[in-house]
Amino acid sequence: MIGSKLPRVGTTIFTRMSALASECDAINLSQGFPDFDAPQALREALGEHAMAGHNQYAPMAGVPALRQQIAAQLDLYRGVHCDPEQEITVVPGATEGIFCAVTACVHPGDEVIVFDPCYDSYEPAIELAGGRAVHVPLDPLDFSINWQKVTDALTPRTRMIIINSPHNPTGSTLSHADLLQLESLAEQHNLLVVSDEVYEHLVYDGQPHHSVLQFEALRQRSFALFSFGKTFSVTGWKTGYCVAPPKLTAELRKVHQFVCFVAVTPVQMALADFMRDAPDYPGSLAAFYQGKRDLFCTMLQGSRFTLRPSSGTYFQLLDYREISALPDTRLCEDWTREHGVASIPISVFYQSPPLDQHYLRFCFAKSDALLRHAAEILCEI
Ligand code: PMP
Numbered sequence: 001m002i003g004s005k006l007p008r009v010g011t012t013i014f015t016r017m018s019a020l021a022s023e024c025d026a027i028n029l030s031q032g033f034p035d036f037d038a039p040q041a042l043r044e045a046l047g048e049h050a051m052a053g054h055n056q057y058a059p060m061a062g063v064p065a066l067r068q069q070i071a072a073q074l075d076l077y078r079g080v081h082c083d084p085e086q087e088i089t090v091v092p093g094a095t096e097g098i099f100c101a102v103t104a105c106v107h108p109g110d111e112v113i114v115f116d117p118c119y120d121s122y123e124p125a126i127e128l129a130g131g132r133a134v135h136v137p138l139d140p141l142d143f144s145i146n147w148q149k150v151t152d153a154l155t156p157r158t159r160m161i162i163i164n165s166p167h168n169p170t171g172s173t174l175s176h177a178d179l180l181q182l183e184s185l186a187e188q189h190n191l192l193v194v195s196d197e198v199y200e201h202l203v204y205d206g207q208p209h210h211s212v213l214q215f216e217a218l219r220q221r222s223f224a225l226f227s228f229g230k231t232f233s234v235t236g237w238k239t240g241y242c243v244a245p246p247k248l249t250a251e252l253r254k255v256h257q258f259v260c261f262v263a264v265t266p267v268q269m270a271l272a273d274f275m276r277d278a279p280d281y282p283g284s285l286a287a288f289y290q291g292k293r294d295l296f297c298t299m300l301q302g303s304r305f306t307l308r309p310s311s312g313t314y315f316q317l318l319d320y321r322e323i324s325a326l327p328d329t330r331l332c333e334d335w336t337r338e339h340g341v342a343s344i345p346i347s348v349f350y351q352s353p354p355l356d357q358h359y360l361r362f363c364f365a366k367s368d369a370l371l372r373h374a375a376e377i378l379c380e381i
Pocket residue numbers: 032092093094095096119164168196198226227228229235238239240
């Protein structure tokens with residue numbers, strides 16, 4: 001018999017809920033992806049590069065023109081200078097980049113601090129590296145980090161902290177003060193940081209995104225991960241990048257070259273063209289998605305849900321305690337079948353889910369018409 005290396009892992013909740021939504025012909029607000037298309041120029045560029053014969057392996061670290069554009073955007077949006085040669089690696093999705101960063105640095109017996117509710121790909125990567133995830137719960141009301149709890153969770157074996165801001169599944173964001181706390185803890189205890197910033201451009205209400213790259217001491221010990229899937233509405237292109245100082249980048253690439261070797265060539269070239277021609281595009285996303293968040297939240301005002309508008313990501317949590325006492329895992333399935341709206345339960349992202357929590361996560365990266373339709377149904381429940 002095969003002794004499973006991941007005995008507790010099954011098929012992800014995103015795959016299962018999207019399959020159920022499609023089986024029930026339900027409105028799918030579960031798995032996070034837009035129901036509208038990527039910019040036309042970007043899609044055309046992909047076709048052009050494929051037709052022009054750019055279909056063989058790219059350089060291992062990524063197409064140089066794309067790495068240059070990434071560096072230009074980091075400068076423009078975050079005010080940081082990065083060396084495309086030594087600090088930027090294009091990866092086939094942030095998931096792969098996170099896996100490579102963890103695998104490259106976590107040794108058997110190491111502990112890695114993660115925050116619950118925790119994005120599902122982190123812990124399997126830690127476990128496969130022989131490490132142990134130490135789960136620190138976020139505040140149950142506003143999903144902020146309690147830094148005292150983090151300090152209490154540190155041991156001599158703590159090697160890494162994984163943060164995610166804007167945060168999936170709760171839509172919370174870390175503040176400037178949070179990153180200063182992280183910087184000082186990481187320095188004091190010699191920790192590495194993996195910073196999952198795939199929703200960097202989706203921060204609302206005029207707030208800035210705070211990147212680990214903007215804190216010099218933190219940057220020296222961090223892998224920052226980004227995803228073109230979120231920024232350019234191409235989740236199916238599975239392309240992102242990792243920014244890390246040269247020594248960390250070298251270790252990441254050692255793993256990356258044997259996990260995937262390279263990301264897809266014509267996709268990288270199309271992204272490079274689009275970023276060169278439309279550098280302002282990412283800056284338009286916050287207003288665009290905030291409009292969708294506000295539409296969805298406003299429409300739900302007359303419902304029996306309670307909510308606090310997300311400060312980032314394209315996810316909105318709805319508290320259903322006034323409607324049902326059923327567990328979220330059961331309710332999201334029932335509602336997909338009975339009401340035709342699919343969502344994601346958040347208890348599955350906890351090691352020990354809080355007993356009195358009743359949240360479902362809804363993706364609002366959808367057309368206004370679909371959001372209106374979904375909200376009308378939810379208002380009837
Ligand atoms: N991290 C978080 C928090 C995410 O929500 C997602 C994506 N859906 C990823 C990482 C993975 O991004 P990618 O599709 O580029 O692998």
